[in-house]
Amino acid sequence: MTDRRPEASLAEPTDVELWDGVCDRVEADFAALFRRYNKAVYNFAFRATASWSVAEDLVQATFATLWRRAREGTVDPLKRDSALPILLAMTRNEVLNTHKMGKRRLRLVEKVEEQPWSDPDNVDEWVEQEASMARVRQVLGRIPEEQRAVIEMVVWSGLDLPECAYALGIPLGTVKSRLARARKKLATTEVGALLGGDA
Incomplete structure (x- = not known):
C-alpha cells in the first residue's frame, strides 16, 4: 500500500x-x-x-x-x-x-468506515421514510428494469445524459428514449410529478 x-x-x-x-x-x-x-x-x-x-x-x-x-x-x-x-x-x-x-x-470482506452514518443530504421529504420509498419502488416496478436504471441515475442522482450513458455502457440515444418512455408510462402515477420533464 x-x-x-x-x-x-x-x-x-x-x-x-x-x-x-x-x-x-x-x-x-x-x-x-x-x-x-x-x-x-x-x-x-x-x-x-x-x-x-x-x-x-x-x-x-x-x-x-x-x-x-x-x-x-x-x-x-x-x-x-x-x-x-x-x-x-x-x-x-x-x-x-x-x-x-x-x-x-x-x-463484506472489509469494513470501509467505522463511524455511524450521518443523515443523508439531498434526499427530498417524500423519500425520508422507508415506507414512502417502498411505495415509490412499487410504482417504479411498473416499468422495465432498463428504464428504472435511467430514472435512478438521471432523475434521482443528477447525472447528465452522457454520464448515464457512460455509466450504463449504452448509447446516448438509448438513454434518451428509455427516459422518455419511463416518464410517459409514469406520468399519471403519484411519482410522475417527481420525474420532471425533458432532461
Whole structure:
C-alpha cells in the first residue's frame, strides 16, 4: 500500500487525480473519494432498496469492491471528469446482485468506515421514510428494469445524459428514449410529478 502522493498544491484534487491514486493503491486518495461520494452513493442505494440499513451495506460493498479491485490492479482509468457515474454503476450492480441472491444484508470482506452514518443530504421529504420509498419502488416496478436504471441515475442522482450513458455502457440515444418512455408510462402515477420533464 502506498502513502499519499506529495501535495503539489493546496487545491482540492480532481476526481481524475483521486481515481489515479486509487488505481495506484493510495489509501488517502481512496479515503478522499469515499468522503466525496459516500452520501451520493448512499442516497442512490436507499432509493434503489427503500431500506436505510441495506443502503448502508451497499455503500460499504461498493467501496470495498473498488478497493479490492484496486489491489488486484483491475480498476480502469477514469474516462470522464467525475467518478460518480462509475460509482453509481458499481452500486447498481451491488443492488442487482443483492436481489439476485435474495439477501437483504450483505457480508463484506472489509469494513470501509467505522463511524455511524450521518443523515443523508439531498434526499427530498417524500423519500425520508422507508415506507414512502417502498411505495415509490412499487410504482417504479411498473416499468422495465432498463428504464428504472435511467430514472435512478438521471432523475434521482443528477447525472447528465452522457454520464448515464457512460455509466450504463449504452448509447446516448438509448438513454434518451428509455427516459422518455419511463416518464410517459409514469406520468399519471403519484411519482410522475417527481420525474420532471425533458432532461
